[in-house]
Amino acid sequence: MCVTAVESRPAGVLGTSPGQRPLGTRVMAFVALTKPRIIELLLITTVPVMFLAEQGVPSLRLVLVTCLGGYLSAGGANALNMYIDRDIDALMDRTSQRPLVTGMVSPRECLAFGLTLAVVSTLFFGLLVNWLSAALSLGALLFYVVVYTMLLKRRTAQNIVWGGIAGCMPVLIGWSAVTNEVSWAAVILFLVIFFWTPPHYWPLSMKVKDDYARAGVPMLPVVAGNRAVARQIVLYSWVMVAVSLLLTPLGYTGWFYTAVALASGGWWLWEAHALHARAKAGLVGAKLKEMRLFHWSITYVSLLFVAVAVDPFLR
Numbered sequence: 001m002c003v004t005a006v007e008s009r010p011a012g013v014l015g016t017s018p019g020q021r022p023l024g025t026r027v028m029a030f031v032a033l034t035k036p037r038i039i040e041l042l043l044i045t046t047v048p049v050m051f052l053a054e055q056g057v058p059s060l061r062l063v064l065v066t067c068l069g070g071y072l073s074a075g076g077a078n079a080l081n082m083y084i085d086r087d088i089d090a091l092m093d094r095t096s097q098r099p100l101v102t103g104m105v106s107p108r109e110c111l112a113f114g115l116t117l118a119v120v121s122t123l124f125f126g127l128l129v130n131w132l133s134a135a136l137s138l139g140a141l142l143f144y145v146v147v148y149t150m151l152l153k154r155r156t157a158q159n160i161v162w163g164g165i166a167g168c169m170p171v172l173i174g175w176s177a178v179t180n181e182v183s184w185a186a187v188i189l190f191l192v193i194f195f196w197t198p199p200h201y202w203p204l205s206m207k208v209k210d211d212y213a214r215a216g217v218p219m220l221p222v223v224a225g226n227r228a229v230a231r232q233i234v235l236y237s238w239v240m241v242a243v244s245l246l247l248t249p250l251g252y253t254g255w256f257y258t259a260v261a262l263a264s265g266g267w268w269l270w271e272a273h274a275l276h277a278r279a280k281a282g283l284v285g286a287k288l289k290e291m292r293l294f295h296w297s298i299t300y301v302s303l304l305f306v307a308v309a310v311d312p313f314l315r
Contacts, residue, residue: 021104029104030113033082034075042074042170043067044302048309049174049189052252055312058178062129066177069125069137070170076117077141077166081149083110088154088215094208125173132176140169157220160205164197185252188243189308193301195240199233199272200297203290226288230272230279233293237272241265244304253308254315260307264300271296 046066050058082089082100086107089095099105105113118141126134148163168190175186202220205212206229209221221229244261247253271293278288 025104029099029102032099033079033105033110033113034071034117035078036075038078039071039074041298041301042070042167045189045193045305046070046170046174048305049171049186050178051309051312052185053175053178053183062177065124065128066133066174069121069129069133070173072117072121072124073137073141074170076114076121077144079110079114079117080141080145083107083114084145084149085153086110088217091215092208092211094211129177130180132180132182133173136169136173136176140166140173143169154217157218157223159217159219160201161198164194164201167197168193184250185247188246188250188252191243192240192304195236195243196297196301199236199240200294200301202229202233203275203292203294203297205229206288206290207294226279226284226290227276230276234269234272234276237269241269253311256314257307257311260303264303268293268296268300 047063050063050066082098085095086098086100089098090101095101100107100110118138121141122134122138124134125131125137144163144166148159148166152159152163171189171193172182172186176182198220205219206221206226209219212219213222220232241261244265245258247261248258275288275290275293
């Protein structure tokens with residue numbers, strides 16, 4: 001895979017090498033390489049699953065260690081993603097301020113940082129949690145970097161569908177951290193995130209599709225019209241809500257989780273169908289209101305997984 005090097009020209013520090021810039025600014029740049037806002041969402045899906053696996057309150061030490069290990073692993077994956085994608089990041093408005101594009105961090109530093117986090121996080125999980133969690137964590141990192149970033153992202157409009165598997169892995173990691181195994185409950189929640197990821201990300205892609213088109217990334221909204229994308233969003237949304245309701249008949253959750261899943265899932269479907277109706281009517285720009293579903297998708301997954309954590313205490 002060919003990656004084009006990008007010479008960076010950050011404002012205010014022209015003519016200086018990355019190592020000559022203020023320490024505080026440099027530290028924040030390395031933190032930015034880990035994409036901490038995305039990792040927040042990953043942790044939302046990890047901790048509640050630990051409560052469900054424990055059927056109560058898991059060890060605080062185990063929760064903290066698992067979260068830290070997850071942050072290091074996901075951070076390493078994100079840094080390696082930025083190293084590989086630094087050429088297209090420079091072409092997109094939404095990524096134009098990333099540390100490699102601005103020159104705050106050099107490509108060599110980013111690569112070393114990402115590889116170090118990958119090794120450290122794997123050993124961290126293995127020695128302080130268990131080796132099953134370590135293997136799942138490393139598998140998620142490799143899938144995101146190799147399968148999604150290197151193989152799928154620039155080649156297929158289905159990139160986010162299959163690449164999203166990496167984002168599902170924290171569910172399995174949270175469960176295995178407590179039980180040292182993977183159960184059907186964890187698999188169901190894995191599938192919830194799998195079917196959640198495309199209708200979560202495609203509305204954002206609809207909003208910034210010109211960015212992706214300029215960078216040559218064939219996200220679905222770039223290669224298909226809004227009506228076709230919205231139809232796919234509706235299909236994935238129905239499957240996601242249906243899968244989320246499987247936990248209760250299989251005996252893993254009770255009335256509280258079911259009520260939250262029905263209410264939040266029902267609202268999701270309302271928003272998904274509303275987006276499809278607007279796209280079908282030919283509305284574009286601000287009238288399409290695609291970001292309504294994107295923002296709700298974050299609220300939805302937060303509510304659902306909070307319900308996963310609370311439900312054991314109400315049964």
